[in-house]
Amino acid sequence: MTIRKPQYQDMLAADQDLGLGLSERDLQAFTALMDGVSHDYAIVDAMTPELPQVRYPRTPGHYPSPEENPYNAWYVKTEVTGRPGGRIDGLNIALKDNIMLAGVPMMNGASTLRGYVPDVDATLVTRLLDEGATIRGKAQCEYFCVSGGSHTSALGPVRNPHDETRSAGGSSSGCSALVAAGLVDAAIGTDQGGSVRIPAAYTGFVGMKATHGLVPYTGVMPVEMTLDHAGVMSGDVRTNARVLEVIAGHDGLDPRQRQLPESRDYTSQCEAGAHGLRVAVIAEGFGWENSEPDVDAAVRAGAARLQSLGATVDEISLPLHRKGHAIWTPIATEGTVNQMEGLNYGSNWKGLYVTSLMRAQQDWRAHASDFPADVKSVLLAAHYFRMQYQGQYYAKAQNLVRRLKAAYETVLADYDMLLMPTVPIKAPKLPDPDCGPQEWVGRALEMNANTAPFNATGLPAISIPCGKAQGLPVGMMLIGRDYSEATLYRAAATYETAFDWKSL
Template sequence: MAIKRPTLAQISEIAAGFGFHLDEQELANYGEALQGNFDAYDAIDALPDHLPAVQYPRTPGYRPEGDENRFGAWQRKSVIRGAPDGKLKGKTVAIKDNVCVAGVPMMNGASTFEGYVPEIDATVVTRVLDAGATIVGKSVCEYFCFSGGSHTSTTGPVQNPRKPGHSTGGSSSGNGALVASGEVDMAIGSDQGGSVRIPSAYCGIVGMKPTHGLVPYTGAMPIEATVDHLGPMTNNVLDNALLLDVIAGGDGLDPRQLQLPASTDYSGGIRGGVAGLRIGILREGFGLANAEPLVDEAVRAAAQVLRKLGASVDEVSVPLHAAGLAIWLPIAAEGATQQMMKGNSHGFNWRGMYVTSMIDHHAGWRARADELPDTVKLTMVLGEYFTSRYNGRYYGKSQNLARRLRADYDAVLQSYDLLLMPTVPLRASKLPPAGCPMSESLSRAFEMLANTAPFDVSGHPAMSLPCGVAEDLPIGLQLVGRRFDEATIYRCAYAYEQAIDWQQTKLG
């Protein structure tokens, strides 16, 4: 008898929590009636879990210190050699530390998560290794990935290698620093509000948030299923396409994966050029309240480069884009509170692979909740208030409005192949000092989301690539395409990358 039976007092407490009350005889009846159900749970407990096998040998690795971790970007170093041949042969890859790598300790940026060691590889990890890459370690991420800055991880801030003392962006903060510094060729990040594209923009690298569901999220720690994405981060466009070639496609385990395309060859047509492409400069993506004029200037100059290369470029308008961040907020805050925090990361009501060891370990946050940073606490208070006070109606309404936002983008993308705008409205901010006011820390965590978060809720593919630099801080250009048309984004981005040297495109 493995499952501990509840006392009658516990049954009474559970019933009262639902608003119904049981007298002494009813309690006895419930206790008796439940015994057969507990026997079924005993049977489930005795069966082995059904999880994928781990194929490639590895060690737990170690956390590097000092000069071996000069930007604070490595969470763990552990060399895992993949297949002897494949599309990624010779490439080194870092994995964001919210993605399971079997046998390698995982923290997801969180003190409350310390001590967890996954027993499975995420689907993307297996695919990278099958393609011949060598995984060289896990990269630091923000605390539970709840920040677009790089200052909330329990292991400390991640420094921007282009200009130390400045943010790398987040939540894939370590990836941004490791790729930009040349310590790895490639990295896999996650993106729920911009977490692949923000560090790519801040660090001057290439980051793709693919169409929602194109890359299986299986084995990564979920936040909110309708905005969970995994995507490639690299130093150039071709490597980015090669990595997406490898990690894209269905795995039969992720319910986010619906109506997938038959082909996932993104590198094959990358040299096709931009002649004949129709590009829309999204009016609402410029002139934001906190925009730096030189960022807008650099992105508009990039549009002119694409025009000279043969694309047609016009200004277009999607008025609802200006409300995209507001539409995203209830989905992200209420969804994350219910799924990731109250639902112990995985939640309920979907078919696929559940990492049950992660569920058990993450549940321990409740006993250490005071350790959570303000970014997480604030999100939880907001999410729980609106879920409990307004019954989740704003979550539901925002999901409805997300369909409208998606349709509005789709309408413009019937006439245009791509949308163009700044990835983020500003260059990398200075890292906030330890012990700074909460308002400053929160501002540095959320100030950059207006052009990234809308495409998490709409599900469209969106890439950031560097288009200029000012005072050693890169500027990111964002290209957005039709759903499952990553190939056109790559074709345009590659042509632009070959035409200019962004590090010589200096502004200000």
């Protein structure tokens, strides 16, 4: 683009907006001073930054017809074949449609992004292809990934393969239906409040949200940097572990990543069995106001089955868990809108900025009237609380996260993992498209009381199907210490090997 030097009228408008009280003489002087700044901007404009190389050929793909798009789960179908002979050679994988696949359209569930085509591959995409995966396309997701239901995408609701009148969970909704129906071997979703684990519970598969930062988020459209996680969704535990081994690790471009453990062997412990594992069933994860008794009962039965396999299982009270969702709320509400208003990336961090996405999304305010009610509710809440308190409650909540994490870690000092229902309810009915904001928003946000605290704290959490209630899947969530993914896979694989959840 061409840099336009600011003129006197631009400085006048800026002065009025900022309340600087400049005189006409000062305005003239500052206008002249902007010449030097504009010169440096023009130099930057003329330069070309280094972007990650796109190495594997692909076509833009095609938008599938209804006949080839069961459950309305796909956004774009394509085929990108990875390197033969890799660790996951032959696995067919879907990408949530907020993950960049260069040359293939991406809209993040939002009409405002329709037509955007990324120019880079996400780091995790390159890693999948380097190890032999075949990417089959981009899966639908919820509008800006705000909803935990599957009804908010601009392209219509995603339907649950177990009952097409019900939610498939979100915001990784298309991935959910594709994995649950066996149409792909695995999918990569993202999770800021439960968006990998909620779908896993609603449709009956394995959903792993690893420790915050373990999987690089580079090249994935962010929601809130302290909550952002990419995760693996698969039909079985071992496939999940194999995929995580491939995509985990430093890439040098994601500020979410801290000092990571050198060993990332998640598959070797899948055969180790449950003997010696210590499991704390968290009493406060059950009996929420909207908890369904048959869901709680199915998860308690799952805990008893783990005990029958040799694990030590105790029920523990952890009162602060009941406030975990409340602590998460200001971070998710204000942080999401802060990210949007920062042209989807904000600033003050080092790493890969995808400027093509920033350009594509920069005019979102002009289309805000098209947003679904759940996105509007987040915008309204963030606007009110930021105007009233100037971000103090976002900051206080971030400070309280340390207390919340310490409470979980106190229990985890004596136990290998925590256990609770992934969500308190079975997959609910999809709302009518013409329902009012109360039902629309309620259905989008009703289920994440147990999942959201582990986005705020960053602890790893996996949802596995543990049984059924009234013919619908029930998810059991296991939570561990930072970087204890191998232990969580061990427990999950032991349960999966011993019990077929579909017959329970």
